[in-house]
Amino acid sequence: MKITVIGAGNAGTTISADLSNKGHCVTLVKTSNSLHNEHHIRLSQTNTVKVFDLDKTYEAKINFTDDIKSAVQSAELIIVFVQTNYHKDIISRISPYLRSGQTVLLEPGYLSTCFLLSECKADITVIEAESSSIDCRITAPGEVTVLFKNVLNPFGVYPVEKREHAEKILSELEYPFTITNSVIEAALHNPNLIVHTVGAIMSIPRIEYSKGDYWMYREVFTPHVWNIVKALDKEKMDVLEKLGCERLPYVEACKLRNSTDKDENALDAFFDYANNHSPSGPTTPDSRYITEDVPQGLVLLESLASVLDIDVPVCSGLINLACASLQTDFRKSGRTVSTLGYENITQILNNSKQ
Numbered sequence: 025m026k027i028t029v030i031g032a033g034n035a036g037t038t039i040s041a042d043l044s045n046k047g048h049c050v051t052l053v054k055t056s057n058s059l060h061n062e063h064h065i066r067l068s069q070t071n072t073v074k075v076f077d078l079d080k081t082y083e084a085k086i087n088f089t090d091d092i093k094s095a096v097q098s099a100e101l102i103i104v105f106v107q108t109n110y111h112k113d114i115i116s117r118i119s120p121y122l123r124s125g126q127t128v129l130l131e132p133g134y135l136s137t138c139f140l141l142s143e144c145k146a147d148i149t150v151i152e153a154e155s156s157s158i159d160c161r162i163t164a165p166g167e168v169t170v171l172f173k174n175v176l177n178p179f180g181v182y183p184v185e186k187r188e189h190a191e192k193i194l195s196e197l198e199y200p201f202t203i204t205n206s207v208i209e210a211a212l213h214n215p216n217l218i219v220h221t222v223g224a225i226m227s228i229p230r231i232e233y234s235k236g237d238y239w240m241y242r243e244v245f246t247p248h249v250w251n252i253v254k255a256l257d258k259e260k261m262d263v264l265e266k267l268g269c270e271r272l273p274y275v276e277a278c279k280l281r282n283s284t285d286k287d288e289n290a291l292d293a294f295f296d297y298a299n300n301h302s303p304s305g306p307t308t309p310d311s312r313y314i315t316e317d318v319p320q321g322l323v324l325l326e327s328l329a330s331v332l333d334i335d336v337p338v339c340s341g342l343i344n345l346a347c348a349s350l351q352t353d354f355r356k357s358g359r360t361v362s363t364l365g366y367e368n369i370t371q372i373l374n375n376s377k378q
Contacts, residue, residue, distance in 0.1 A: 025196055028099035030092070030114060031055055032064055035131065036105035038160035038168045041073035041084035046198055051087040051095045055106060055114060064088075066166035076169040096121040101193055103129045104136075105156075107312055108320040108359075111136040119143035127193050129179075131156055134320045134359060135211040137182050138368035149186040149193070152207040154178045155215055155281065157199045161303060172301035174281045176200050180207030183375050202280075206376035208369075209269050212260055215281075216313070217321035218274045219245075222253050224306055224313035225345050236307035241298035252338065259336040260325055266332045267373065310350055318346040323358030331361050 025048050029040045032054045040052040054064050067073070067088040074083050089095055096102055096118045106114055115136065122128070124147035130136050133152030140150055159172040177199050181190040187203060194201045204210050223240045226249050231238050245253070253274065261271040275290035282301075283293040306313050322343050329336040347354050361369060 025101060026099050027101045028095040029103045029105055031106035033060060034161050035156045037073055038158055040086045041075045044084040044086050045082060053092050053095045054090045060162060062165040063162050074167045078170050092117060093121050101127045103131055105131045107316050108134045109316050112139050115139040115143050122146045122148055132214045133211050134214060135364055137207045138364035141368045142365055149189055150182045151190050152180045152210040154210050154213045171303055175284050176202055176280055178202050178204050178210060180204045180210030182207050182372060207372055208267055212264055213277045216317045218253060218257055220313040220317040221322050221342055222256060225342055228309045228349055231309055239304045241302035255338045259339050262334050263329050314346050318343060319354040319358035323355055327360035
C-alpha cells in the first residue's frame with residue numbers, strides 16, 4: 025500500500041520504518057523545523073531509519089520529503105502523526121489535496137475528525153486511534169528505539185458505513201485492532217487525557233527538584249494521586265454516558281490495549297506498563313503532557329461537559345492548575361465544542377454505530 029505519514033517525530037518516524045519493513049511504500053513528511061532537526065537532516069541524506077526493535081534491529085528505507093502536496097495526492101492512506109495542537113493547521117494544509125477513496129488515520133485524534141468534516145470536500149474514510157500503536161523515541165539522528173507495542177488498538181471510524189473498508193486498511197497495517205462504536209469513544213479514551221495530565225501536573229515539583237532526572241510513570245502514581253486519576257476518570261465516564269457511550273474505566277481501556285492476559289487485574293496491567301515499559305520523563309514542567317493534553321484533552325472534556333450540563337470540578341481544577349503553573353491560558357488555545365463545530369459533533373453522534 026502507498027502510505028504517507030505526516031509528521032517526522034518519534035512516532036511518525038518509527039511507524040514509517042515499521043510499515044516500510046512490512047513491505048509498504050512509505051513517504052514520511054516533515055512539517056516544521058521546530059524539533060529533531062539533526063534527525064531530519066540525516067533522513068534527508070539517507071532516506072533510511074535504523075530501528076532498535078524489541079527483539080531485533082533493522083534498517084528501513086523510506087521516502088523523506090517536505091512536499092506535502094505530492095505526498096498526500098499519491099497516497100492511499102494518510103497517517104497524521106503530529107501533536108494534536110497542530111491538527112487543525114495540518115488538516116487545513118492537506119485537505120485541498122485529498123481525493124475521494126482515500127483514508128486518513130489520526131494517531132491519535134481527540135476528535136479531529138471534526139476538522140476534516142469542516143475542511144475536506146472529498147469522500148474519504150476517517151479513522152481515529154485511541155493511542156499510538158508503538159511507544160518509541162528518537163535516540164540518535166536517523167535512529168529510533170521501540171519501547172512497547174500495544175497488543176490491541178481501538179479505532180473509531182467515520183462514517184460507520186466505511187467500517188468494512190477501514191477494517192481492510194487496518195488489517196494491512198498488521199496492528200491488532202478493534203473498532204469502537206464511534207470516533208467519540210476513541211477520542212475520549214485517549215489515555216493521555218487522564219494519565220499525562222494528572223501525572224505531569226502532580227509531577228512539577230519533582231521535575232524541578234530533580235532537574236529533569238525523572239520518570240513520571242514510575243514515581244507519581246501514588247495512592248493519593250491515583251485518587252485524582254479515578255475522580256477525573258469518573259467525570260470522563262459521566263460525559264461518555266451522556267453521549268450514549270459505554271462507561272469504560274481508564275484501567276480497563278488500558279488493559280484492553282496493553283495486556284494479553286484477560287484475567288489480569290486491570291490496575292496491575294497499568295502498573296506493569298508504568299514500571300516496565302513506559303518512557304522516562306517528562307524532564308521539564310512545560311512538556312507536551314501538559315501543553316498538548318491539557319488544551320486538547322481536558323479543555324475538550326470540560327467543554328463537552330458544559331454543553332451536557334455535567335459538573336467536572338476535577339477536570340476544571342486541573343486546567344486551572346496547569347494555567348497557573350505555566351502562566352498560560354490553555355482554555356484560550358484549547359479544543360472546544362465551538363472550535364470543533366457543534367454541528368460536526370452532532371453529525372458524528374448521529375452516525376455512531378449503536
